[in-house]
Amino acid sequence: MLIDSAKHLLPPGAALPSNEVSDALAQRLRKHTEGEVLFDAGSRGRYATDASIYQIMPVGVLVPRSERDIAAAIDIARDLKVPVLPRGGGSSQCGQATGAALVVDNTKHFRRVLDVDVQQRTATVEPGLVLDHLNAQLKPHGLWFPVDVSTSAQATLGGMAGNNSCGSRSIAYGNMVHNVLGASVWLSDGELVNFGPVSRLGARAADIAWFVRDLARQHRAQIEERWPKVLRRVGGYNLDIFDNQSERPYTEDGSVNLAHLLVGAEGTLAYTRSLTLKLSALPSAKVLGVVNFPTFHAAMDAAQHIVKLGPTAVELVDRIMIDLSLDNPAFRPTIESALIGKPAAILLVEFSGDDKRALLSKLKDLVDLMGELGLPGSVMEMTDDAPQKNLWEVRKAGLNIMMSLKGDGKPVSFIEDCAVPLEHLAEYTDHLTEVFGRHGTHGTWYAHASVGTLHVRPILDMRQAGPHGGAAKMRAIAEEASELVRKYRGAYSGEHGDGLCRGEWIEWQFGPAINEAFRAIKHKLDPIGLFNPGKIIDPPKMDDVSLFRFAPPGAPRPYRTIALKPVLDWSAWDVQSDPLTEETTAPGTGGDTTGGFAKAVEMCNNNGHCRKFDAGTMCPSYRVTRDEQHLTRGRANTLRLALSGQLGPDALTSDEMLQALDLCVSCKGCKRECPTGVDMAKMKIEFLAHYKARHGHTLKDRLVANLPDYARAASRLPWLFNLRDTLPGAAWLSEKLLGLSAQRSLPKWRADTFWRSADASMFASQGDTIATAADGGKAAVLFVDTFNGSFETENALAAARVLKAAGYTLHTLAKNDGHHCCGRTYLAHGMVDQAKAKTGALIDALLPLARNGVPIVGLEPSCLLTLRDEALVMGFGVRAEIVSKQALLFEEFIAREAKAGRFKLKLDSVDREILLHGHCHQKAFGAVSPILAVLQLIPGAKVELIESSCCGMAGSFGYEAKHYDISMQMAEASLLPALRNAPEAIVVADGTSCRHQIADGAQREALHVARLMDTLLR
């Protein structure tokens, strides 16, 4: 059915197979390959988009396990006349990674480095290997692969070769084409052929080489005349390998390498099996000069002079980007450190090499040059590694920072990487800015000033039809931009490839004769048009609205969202923004039929940053499964397709949707680390509420969610409630009946809960506490959650003792029939109404204290932080805001007070290393550095933060039998090995579930920081 509905999404030239053919394809793939054959609507939908504005439903998806699988898939697809689209991280910006084809995902099983020759400085790799992962393996050899794309954490070498990708340091190292030495590929007839230096080709490859050479000879005059002579030209095929037109020769010795024909071919000529790459020496030293410019024009004009100093990078960050970075708490300190006054733009000028003294002298040359150009005192010099690295991270995040604009107008990629010779850069950018203004929009400029490729994306609303709609403006702006590119003899396609948005401009750039030569190349290598049709050859119009992800009214299948009454308040996303000023309208005015939920989901632009494996949390379920389905992007796409009715009726509450969200551990890693702030944990609550409303709650749901309600009763009869872990067979039974893993022990109920054990004399009354705070004295209210209060009384008592010892007047909340609860367990099971009752009661209890400025101190990150997160979207209005402003984790409170000189304690010293595991929600709220600061208050403390994602327990997730294996894999990813490597260390973990996971997985006791401090009180 989706095949039919995808008809309109086909680019001209691509044949859409019938449902019978698609069924046959799936059947034969299942029979003849060992790969994952994904033909359901959700899976196909998850592969229908890349980081462009387009969406094309694939016929099906194969995640092959072996090379045999790929070879078989090519044969079967050829036999059934179904196109094949090889795919890497899917981070392309122009639509080249989308197509009505069998999409073959290389990223799960083809990510090995096959060979490294340190002497020759070469590496052979599989196509699904991610750049950062290659470079991590090369680092011990003092080598790296220097095509440093911004998406280095998710871009694959196969995709980079497909796009002829270019990094920030291309002025020094060239583009992908300059760094590929060979490729082993399947041609569409199934033959495996090696492409490399023409002097060493086999018969088939040699035949192709001579064919291309003859074509190039035939078109020599046209090539001379039409070929852009800039380094950054990636459009069309590299017909110039026999007659190099690039500013930088493709090979160092001027020889011809046939593999270069495939680089930038966007998967249209062959399927890459492996690539041999040229490596470079990793420079041992780098210095950075950040030049601050009073005007944007001055920055652009200076680039041509700066490059003469021989920098390895010259990168632009304009004022809008500076301001956006300043608005982001994670980036603010870094960007501030680079600024002198309030510049209109900055250029990051890097010199690298092995002789630091020589680099410092270059930096001085830069300072002198700026003086000569009339800008003395404009260079912020950065000679240490750490600040340089931080600033590069901000620059790399450029596009993502920009994409966080809310509303339907978004920065759109289509003329975002035109390259012009440096001497024209200032004029070009001035004129293009005028063009934007005339079309009622503006763009943010950044990136590669060194090579004349500045990224700029005008803000357009692709959902709007008519003359003011995105498609019309896109066309008009592209026409004018192309005139400028022609005037300055630049390249229209300078970095990200042609795909769907620049395919039609290939003929414009190279002329009809060369375009026909490109067609001849395609026909020579892929005569049956098997590979990625509709790209480079016979591309569609860039503004074909039937290919848009958000198609406007009047398109064959306009994008519309279903009507939905959300249970949480998403109105902050339900806004529109002004394309000129970027000002947004009031919350709730964006016209979203789902109250803003859909618009929050649509914030995912598919850039794929959540596929990262580096420091940080996002996305634990992807890190262990490597499945697109179990990735923040996959989930957001599934939700978007369901909310827009593209997965059929009731898709939002379907079991397929449950599956897509099932392994989301609600760690909130994406809330902080996704550049556009996609908050899947919150989305899961919204989803679960609707799903459970339709399907009902299970017994296990009720048992876990209602735990705060029966905790008091259970603590009266702990032996009875603990029978599950003491009575033989009970654990087994609980797995069968409730789905709780028999391999897990459950938290132990106990009679001496905090509420029974706490000595009343420790705590002051509400009135006294407020009075102390009002007098400027030291006061706080300790909010004891269900878990610490019921199962780990000692933590809550320890926290109270520490705060008392430091001289605080301490209050705690009382409740006659139990204790106050933040509502977390109910939220985790989609019981939003019950959660509202709990959270609301807690807020009401805390309100008088919060109103009087009494800090609210909590111990369990997921409970306390509910007050700063979900409570704000549950309809409590200003009451929740007042309380949230006072809510602090124990360590945040102490760190803040210590900084203000109000917290002083005499503590014993420790002589053992302290290993710290941060709870995901602590990380999401930037609350890890406060624990580090607090631990530093301990004399002699040597603290190491474990670089770990989620521990895998995540509330009740890890207790469930169906999640047990995944949960342990998450723990084994880095947390448990780190603990085993430090058997003597004290382990600190503030999360209840983290402590349990550590006990289960490493048989070690982890302590809440409060307990550690308590044991050290003098």
Ligand SMILES: Cc1cc2nc3c(=O)[nH]c(=O)nc-3n(C[C@H](O)[C@H](O)[C@H](O)COP(=O)(O)OP(=O)(O)OC[C@H]3O[C@@H](n4cnc5c(N)ncnc54)[C@H](O)[C@@H]3O)c2cc1C
């Ligand atoms: C935020 C952001 C920043 C970016 N920054 C940069 C940048 O700095 N520099 C830059 O150059 N690009 C950049 N890009 C574009 C993109 O990330 C790069 O082009 C990247 O190299 C694509 O890699 P991928 O693995 O995601 O490839 P994909 O998007 O999956 O595929 C790219 C192309 O390669 C083809 N392909 C993939 N595997 C094979 C194979 N095995 N055989 C044959 N063909 C194959 C595909 O069919 C497709 O046409 C950026 C994109 C985003 C979203």
Ligand code: SF4
């Ligand atoms: S979820 Fe966020 S990080 Fe992942 S692709 Fe979407 S926008 Fe990028």
Ligand code: SF4
């Ligand atoms: S909340 Fe965590 S597990 Fe869920 S999508 Fe975000 S990063 Fe992944």
